[in-house]
Amino acid sequence: MQIVAEQVGKKYRKEWIFRGVSLELSAGTSYTFVGPNGSGKSTLLQLLAGSLPATEGKLTYRVNGHALDLDDWFRHVVVAAPYLELIEELTLTELLLFHQTFKRFKSGLTPDQIADRLLLTHARHKEIKYFSSGMKQRVKLGLAFFSEASVVILDEPTANLDRQGAAWYHEQVRQLSPDQLLLIGSNVPEEYDFCPNILDVTRWK
Numbered sequence: 264m265q266i267v268a269e270q271v272g273k274k275y276r277k278e279w280i281f282r283g284v285s286l287e288l289s290a291g292t293s294y295t296f297v298g299p300n301g302s303g304k305s306t307l308l309q310l311l312a313g314s315l316p317a318t319e320g321k322l323t324y325r326v327n328g329h330a331l332d333l334d335d336w337f338r339h340v341v342v343a344a345p346y347l348e349l350i351e352e353l354t355l356t357e358l359l360l361f362h363q364t365f366k367r368f369k370s371g372l373t374p375d376q377i378a379d380r381l382l383l384t385h386a387r388h389k390e391i392k393y394f395s396s397g398m399k400q401r402v403k404l405g406l407a408f409f410s411e412a413s414v415v416i417l418d419e420p421t422a423n424l425d426r427q428g429a430a431w432y433h434e435q436v437r438q439l440s441p442d443q444l445l446l447i448g449s450n451v452p453e454e455y456d457f458c459p460n461i462l463d464v465t466r467w468k
């Protein structure tokens with residue numbers, strides 16, 4: 264799996280958030296986009312995820328050297344981010360069952376096993392709307408960690424997590440498969456201390 268960005272730029276109204284982003288991001292490693300608040304990390308991750316259109320430039324998704332149709336690309340990517348909402352009316356078990364209908368979990372993990380791995384066994388039958396912000400964040404991360412996907416995108420992964428949650432994040436993120444491509448948006452060094460490729464988005468201002 265490879266994401267290729269060629270001279271990609273994003274403009275909101277009259278303001279360019281970034282321009283001239285040219286990157287080849289390949290599976291088997293991780294990349295972290297860093298930069299101050301408002302510098303464009305989330306915007307760039309959303310472009311790379313295919314959920315926001317670029318204003319200029321081209322993004323290509325390749326599997327084994329072949330370009331993927333954008334309609335197929337969504338099968339390959341999972342995103343956990345503060346701006347993505349969970350379905351609040353569902354219980355955790357219902358949410359996991361629903362998720363499974365469009366994205367399989369790794370190695371046939373069942374919803375109960377996922378709840379155990381999220382350290383949320385006790386909350387399986389509780390509606391998501393009654394979860395604390397840290398519990399919701401663990402669910403979002405878990406959906407990303409435990410789904411079959413070639414590309415895992417994590418924006419501000421430890422937002423709302425306490426020390427135990429942050430330790431859980433570190434344990435899980437290190438267990439991602441070497442075949443997966445991991446992209447992180449962060450300005451918290453502890454979130455990406457294992458990551459070999461750090462890209463400051465202000466270089467594209």
Ligand SMILES: Nc1ncnc2c1ncn2[C@@H]1O[C@H](COP(=O)(O)OP(=O)(O)OP(=O)(O)O)[C@@H](O)[C@H]1O
Nearest residue numbers: 275276280298299300301302303304305306307450
């Ligand atoms: N929908 C939008 N319309 C107009 N401007 C936007 C929109 N979304 C983001 N922006 C602007 O784009 C810039 C980059 O925002 P972005 O959220 O990507 O930054 P960030 O680096 O992720 O910030 P943070 O660290 O605070 O999460 C900001 O100036 C923001 O105001």
